[in-house]
Amino acid sequence: MGRITLEKVQKKFGETEVIPPLDLTIEDGEFVVFVGPSGCGKSTLLRLIAGLEDVSGGDIKIDGTPATDLPPAKRRLAMVFQSYALYPHMTVRKNIAFPLKMAGMDEAEKTRRVERAAEVLNLTNFLDRRPGQLSGGQRQRVAIGRAIVREPAAFLFDEPLSNLDAALRVGMRLEISELHERLKTTMIYVTHDQVEAMTMADKIVVLRAGHIEQVGSPLDLYRTPRNRFVAEFIGSPKMNVIDGEEAAHRDAHAIGIRPEHIDVGEGQWEGRVGVSEHLGSDTLFHVHDTGLADVITVRAPGEVNYKSGDAIRLSPQTDKIHRFDDKGLRIA
Amino acid sequence: MATQHSRAAARFMIAPSVVLLLAWMLIPLGMTIWFSLLRYNLLMPGENPFVGFENYSYFLSDPAFQTAVINTLLLVGGVLLITVCGGIGLAVLLDQPMWGTGIVRIMVISPFFVMPTVSALVWKNMFMNPVNGLFAYVADVLGLPAYDFLTAAPLASIIGIVSWQWLPFATLILLTAMQSLDSEQLEAAEMDGASSWSRFYYIKLPHLARAITVVILIQTIFLLSIFAEIYVTTAGGPGNASINLTYLVFQESLQRYDVGTASAGGVVAIILANIVAIFLMRMIGKNLDA
Ligand SMILES: Nc1ncnc2c1ncn2[C@@H]1O[C@H](COP(=O)(O)OP(=O)(O)OP(=O)(O)O)[C@@H](O)[C@H]1O
Ligand SMILES: [Mg+2]
Numbered sequence: 001m002g003r004i005t006l007e008k009v010q011k012k013f014g015e016t017e018v019i020p021p022l023d024l025t026i027e028d029g030e031f032v033v034f035v036g037p038s039g040c041g042k043s044t045l046l047r048l049i050a051g052l053e054d055v056s057g058g059d060i061k062i063d064g065t066p067a068t069d070l071p072p073a074k075r076r077l078a079m080v081f082q083s084y085a086l087y088p089h090m091t092v093r094k095n096i097a098f099p100l101k102m103a104g105m106d107e108a109e110k111t112r113r114v115e116r117a118a119e120v121l122n123l124t125n126f127l128d129r130r131p132g133q134l135s136g137g138q139r140q141r142v143a144i145g146r147a148i149v150r151e152p153a154a155f156l157f158d159e160p161l162s163n164l165d166a167a168l169r170v171g172m173r174l175e176i177s178e179l180h181e182r183l184k185t186t187m188i189y190v191t192h193d194q195v196e197a198m199t200m201a202d203k204i205v206v207l208r209a210g211h212i213e214q215v216g217s218p219l220d221l222y223r224t225p226r227n228r229f230v231a232e233f234i235g236s237p238k239m240n241v242i243d244g245e246e247a248a249h250r251d252a253h254a255i256g257i258r259p260e261h262i263d264v265g266e267g268q269w270e271g272r273v274g275v276s277e278h279l280g281s282d283t284l285f286h287v288h289d290t291g292l293a294d295v296i297t298v299r300a301p302g303e304v305n306y307k308s309g310d311a312i313r314l315s316p317q318t319d320k321i322h323r324f325d326d327k328g329l330r331i332a
Numbered sequence: 333m334a335t336q337h338s339r340a341a342a343r344f345m346i347a348p349s350v351v352l353l354l355a356w357m358l359i360p361l362g363m364t365i366w367f368s369l370l371r372y373n374l375l376m377p378g379e380n381p382f383v384g385f386e387n388y389s390y391f392l393s394d395p396a397f398q399t400a401v402i403n404t405l406l407l408v409g410g411v412l413l414i415t416v417c418g419g420i421g422l423a424v425l426l427d428q429p430m431w432g433t434g435i436v437r438i439m440v441i442s443p444f445f446v447m448p449t450v451s452a453l454v455w456k457n458m459f460m461n462p463v464n465g466l467f468a469y470v471a472d473v474l475g476l477p478a479y480d481f482l483t484a485a486p487l488a489s490i491i492g493i494v495s496w497q498w499l500p501f502a503t504l505i506l507l508t509a510m511q512s513l514d515s516e517q518l519e520a521a522e523m524d525g526a527s528s529w530s531r532f533y534y535i536k537l538p539h540l541a542r543a544i545t546v547v548i549l550i551q552t553i554f555l556l557s558i559f560a561e562i563y564v565t566t567a568g569g570p571g572n573a574s575i576n577l578t579y580l581v582f583q584e585s586l587q588r589y590d591v592g593t594a595s596a597g598g599v600v601a602i603i604l605a606n607i608v609a610i611f612l613m614r615m616i617g618k619n620l621d622a
Binding site: 018050051052071072073077078079081082084085086087089090098099102103146150 | 346432514516517520521522523524525526528530534535539541
């Protein structure tokens with residue numbers, strides 16, 4: 001059980017308000033991802049939920065019971081830190097068993113839970129090693145193991161994969177998603193990597209400077225971003241934003257079109273190909289001199305051959321164009 | 333220094349300093365050993381015949397010797413106990429964010445800058461003196477009889493003075509170590525339900541293990557040869573109640589002018605120091621392995 005509600009939660013460090021009053025509900029069993037640019041307050045929000053920082057105002061409830069004044073240990077939440085924060089002088093076994101030991105659990109139950117967690121996370125062979133003798137991915141798994149043995153109401157992850165290399169990151173991403181499938185426990189996951197957000201989340205919370213810009217499922221955010229910030233933040237490569245005449249022409253202050261929603265070959269837009277990136281499955285073109293924006297990024301499926309300097313014609317899929325008003329808000 | 337060539341070059345380059353250091357060490361050591369085998373008393377000029385281990389048997393059978401060894405060990409052990417425990421306590425306190433930590437830190441460190449003779453004199457005359465001392469005054473205010481520290485408990489008093497001098501050193505090293513502890517580890521422990529005592533015992537203390545080892549090793553080296561504090565306060569007395577090995581060697585050589593026995597005492601002190609060192613390394617040396 002892990003339904004977490006934030007009501008008017010606010011955080012100030014001295015005079016600076018890092019999180020202005022904010023409301024958010026996280027349903028039981030949900031995988032929620034906080035995304036946003038660096039310094040927008042994702043970690044701070046997570047630490048407020050964890051109880052590692054005191055709120056400056058507002059209330060936090062976990063399963064309906066007020067948790068605002070509870071110490072971290074009493075909130076039944078488990079956290080996985082970016083630096084893993086393993087205890088270096090303890091073996092993996094002791095690391096994983098530490099929360100159980102602190103809870104005063106009896107030896108047999110402790111061993112059972114540790115061994116089960118080790119099995120789930122493929123750590124059985126490493127139980128007697130110290131964290132210093134493990135690889136980054138293994139350390140990550142120990143940190144997760146330490147979190148799952150407590151059977152918490154919710155897991156909190158603060159950029160857990162950012163210290164891993166790209167291949168391992170994809171692997172661990174999958175493992176965490178599978179873990180969520182199996183445990184069905186609420187998970188709150190902080191990242192600034194929007195690919196992680198898109199692939200893992202049930203619900204994404206986009207933050208900017210402590211404000212929630214939009215909350216929704218990955219595809220909601222992709223299809224109907226509430227404003228320009230979300231539109232540009234979600235999706236890779238970034239959405240093209242065009243203002244000026246072309247936008248006015250469509251009754252908007254600015255229009256946005258994702259690279260994958262522009263067809264190549266013919267159409268009313270014309271430009272010159274700059275760099276092209278051949279990914280095999282797709283080809284990305286950076287198109288200049290269109291008179292619309294500095295550069296328009298286009299994603300064409302398969303292998304399409306244009307050389308640098310070639311003229312290219314583009315046509316946006318009109319039903320996929322997003323329109324924004326002068327405040328950057330979406331026009332329905 | 334990875335290649336064969338660079339290693340050879342390195343050996344060649346450090347050779348002069350190694351030779352110098354060896355000479356620096358070996359010549360005095362050799363002379364001490366040589367003197368310890370002679371009958372060599374400055375009050376009896378003339379021949380200095382070779383007498384084998386006679387000086388050693390004199391020194392070791394001296395009733396003061398046993399007292400000196402026991403006192404040396406008590407002094408080292410007592411001061412280590414007080415400074416390590418006190419140092420850990422102070423380090424934990426000073427690591428807390430609080431108002432005025434900067435000033436408190438400097439105040440904590442300052443005893444270390446006072447030279448041993450001076451601090452021993454200050455303690456002797458201004459604190460422990462049964463007539464004029466601060467402690468006597470406090471006892472008087474409380475209506476208790478004054479306690480003559482240096483006569484009634486000479487060794488304990490010296491342990492107190494020396495601990496006061498070395499506490500800053502221990503605190504400083506342990507505080508630095510404490511500050512290198514990753515705060516996320518403490519936060520993780522907090523989330524894991526560890527109380528502040530458990531966080532201290534399971535996270536901070538193991539983290540300090542290496543620093544504690546360093547403190548113990550370094551202090552032991554210096555504490556084995558405590559001299560000034562004894563000389564200034566009790567001069568080894570009353571009787572032999574507060575002599576240590578260093579002080580006994582001093583008595584032999586500079587008060588009885590017996591260079592031979594004093595040298596034998598010096599060699600015995602070296603051997604004892606090494607025994608202590610071996611024990612220490614056995615007990616806590618593994619903490620230094622990475
Ligand atoms: N202890 C603190 N004292 C003062 N300001 C702080 C403190 N901790 C964080 N901040 C400020 O709060 C803001 C949000 O920080 P936070 O760590 O939550 O960012 P973030 O979104 O996690 O960024 P990143 O993606 O880089 O980790 C930053 O501007 C930061 O400077
Ligand atoms: Mg962060």
